[in-house]
Amino acid sequence: MKSTTEPIVYISINGGPSTPVLVDTGSSGLVVTSASVGDAAPLGPATGTGTSGYSGGLSYGYTTYTTTVDFGNGIVSGPTSVNIVDPADAAAALAFFHQLGGASGVLGIGANSAGPGPSLVTTSLPGDLSQGVFLYQSLFLGIAGVMVFGPNPLPTRTSVSGSPDAYLQVKINNGSAQNVGAIIDSGGVYGTILSSMIGYQSNVPVGTQISVYTSDGVLLYSYIVTSQNAPTVISSGLINTGYAPYQHGPVYIDYTYSDNTTPYGQGSTNFDYA
Structure with missing residues (x-):
């Protein structure tokens, strides 16, 4: 995990390119533009639409599809919801995301946040990996951080x-x-x-x-x-x-x-x- 005031990890969506996303406990759901979504398998029909936004000024429309998300090292989600920003809002969204530590999307991992949802990619991971997410942003003297899926590796x-x-x-x-x-x-x-x-x-x-x-x-x-x-x-x-x-x-x-x-x-x- 790249550690800044805005932690960044890289994912691949539906076999697409390696995409930097902001790890955001303050929201729920994965939000990206279509440029970050691959074509390894047909996305199938949309499962929902909506509008949402982030503090800082971005409002956007989106369409939700079901696919898989690859975090690398063999960690791949089961079928999960991905919100793809509508084409009319994509340029503004991408410009906003780039301000977030160079991100191209937002990975919301908050359990009881306001949205946009409709679900968490991190709870779609297989087995024990879906139990939770461990974040340590100040590791290595603050130069880098770690994100670990699964049970808590340290005592609380x-x-x-x-x-x-x-x-x-x-x-x-x-x-x-x-x-x-x-x-x-x-x-x-x-x-x-x-x-x-x-x-x-x-x-x-x-x-x-x-x-x-x-x-x-x-x-x-x-x-x-x-x-x-x-x-x-x-x-x-x-x-x-x-x-x-x-x-x-x-x-x-x-x-x-x-x-x-x-x-x-x-x-x-x-x-x-x-």
């Missing part, structure tokens, strides 16, 4: 119900913990923060310490805001963690239903011991 330090949508606590500097709804988003770059959390300022001051906890107060990660990594200030809605949690340590996206605390389809975000 603490877990948050939901992936990517979850309830967290955030402290600004030495202030009190504030309960927030959040998107734990590997593709969210530097993330967002509510203006009410920083005294209704329009920008997060350089030197601000942002500490993020589970809803019951276990520290997940903490960082100091610089001129390069400041989250965008928003007035309302869910905050977005951005890539920070994935840079601070290994994170496992768990799709399995193991107890009564995590409803089926919601997933969990496990913060592992490095």
Whole structure:
């Protein structure tokens, strides 16, 4: 996995060319243009259509087909849904994707994200490989990262119900913990923060310490805001963690239903011991 603020992996769709896609825990479903889809087998009839978009300004129409996705090293999905951007929106979509670390599409792996869906390629992998996805973006001194399919390879330090949508606590500097709804988003770059959390300022001051906890107060990660990594200030809605949690340590996206605390389809975000 190429590790930047936007993690990139290469896949082949229906026997097509090697295609860089953004690994995005903040969305669900694979979205590409037709140029990334091969012709190893007929795609068959469309299984759906829709419209969707990504923060940053892209809105697009798409048509959904069923095919297979090859991650290399013998890891090939079963039949799975792929959303192909409509021709009228393809040029704008590709230009938008290229801004995401040089991607040509988005691989959404979030269990309870808003969409576009309709399913996850990663849960269509064979056997135990469909249990979850392990991401460690800061491996090798941050030069590269890894993405591993299957059971969690490391022990879990603490877990948050939901992936990517979850309830967290955030402290600004030495202030009190504030309960927030959040998107734990590997593709969210530097993330967002509510203006009410920083005294209704329009920008997060350089030197601000942002500490993020589970809803019951276990520290997940903490960082100091610089001129390069400041989250965008928003007035309302869910905050977005951005890539920070994935840079601070290994994170496992768990799709399995193991107890009564995590409803089926919601997933969990496990913060592992490095």
